[in-house]
Amino acid sequence: MTAALSFVFRIIVGGIFLISGLAKISDPVRFILTLREFRLFPEMIIPFTAIYLPWLEFILGLFILVGLMYRTASLLLAFLIGSFTFSILSVIVRGIEVDCGCFGLLADMLHIPDMADMKAVIRNLIFIGMNISIFMIKKTVFSIENYLKKA
Amino acid sequence: MFLEGLRSPSLLLHMKKILRETIFILTLSLFISLIYTAASPSGMVLLKKAFRISVSDTPVTEKVDRGGSSQDERK
Numbered sequence: 001m002t003a004a005l006s007f008v009f010r011i012i013v014g015g016i017f018l019i020s021g022l023a024k025i026s027d028p029v030r031f032i033l034t035l036r037e038f039r040l041f042p043e044m045i046i047p048f049t050a051i052y053l054p055w056l057e058f059i060l061g062l063f064i065l066v067g068l069m070y071r072t073a074s075l076l077l078a079f080l081i082g083s084f085t086f087s088i089l090s091v092i093v094r095g096i097e098v099d100c101g102c103f104g105l106l107a108d109m110l111h112i113p114d115m116a117d118m119k120a121v122i123r124n125l126i127f128i129g130m131n132i133s134i135f136m137i138k139k140t141v142f143s144i145e146n147y148l149k150k151a
Numbered sequence: 152m153f154l155e156g157l158r159s160p161s162l163l164l165h166m167k168k169i170l171r172e173t174i175f176i177l178t179l180s181l182f183i184s185l186i187y188t189a190a191s192p193s194g195m196v197l198l199k200k201a202f203r204i205s206v207s208d209t210p211v212t213e214k215v216d217r218g219g220s221s222q223d224e225r226k
Contacts, residue, residue, distance in 0.1 A: 025187070028188075028193070028194065029193070051184050051185070051188050051194070052180065052181060052184050054184075055180045055183055055184035055187070056176075056177070056180040056184075059176060059179060059180045059183070060176065060180075063176065069172045069175070069176065071169075072168075072169050072172035072173055072176065073172075073176060075169065075173075076173060076176060076177075
């Protein structure tokens with residue numbers, strides 16, 4: 001039962017971050033502008049962050065989805081979402097209204113509201129919970145790691 | 152009992168595994184992001200900008216200052 005739950009969480013979290021990573025990779029300039037609007041990061045590191053972060057998100061999502069090093073990937077993703085949540089909270093506290101930038105182009109295409117508000121914080125906390133569950137539950141189904149262990 | 156659990160070799164091995172996998176994932180992401188960005192035309196501009204910002208600190212202003220002072224001396 002827990003293995004099936006872990007699998008469901010893997011599909012949800014892995015799929016969402018794989019797609020959101022791809023959406024950010026396809027439009028790095030938009031991601032740079034979003035990072036600038038947050039007024040949280042020094043200008044020097046923004047281009048590096050815009051290049052690196054979407055790919056990290058994509059690879060973590062992919063690894064969780066296919067079940068390769070998925071426990072470590074889920075732990076890393078929990079930390080990453082935690083840092084996103086901290087950034088959103090800082091924007092809310094300072095009273096700045098900005099786009100969250102969480103889903104990049106995908107938010108425009110699917111007309112999803114993508115603002116940095118409390119809804120985004122709650123959504124991120126749910127994702128963190130799912131990632132911690134994936135990490136804590138040691139068994140799962142349909143994963144490359146299981147296949148390699150059997151072989 | 153909790154401390155004994157923390158000192159157990161299996162936990163240490165588990166932490167080593169997590170650390171090893173973390174380094175692998177972070178490095179893989181870095182390599183792929185740099186290669187992809189360097190390969191795409193719009194990404195190359197972004198990469199150049201990123202490196203220019205990190206490289207151009209004080210030496211450029213020093214050169215300008217020296218040039219200016221030498222011109223003043225000639226006058």
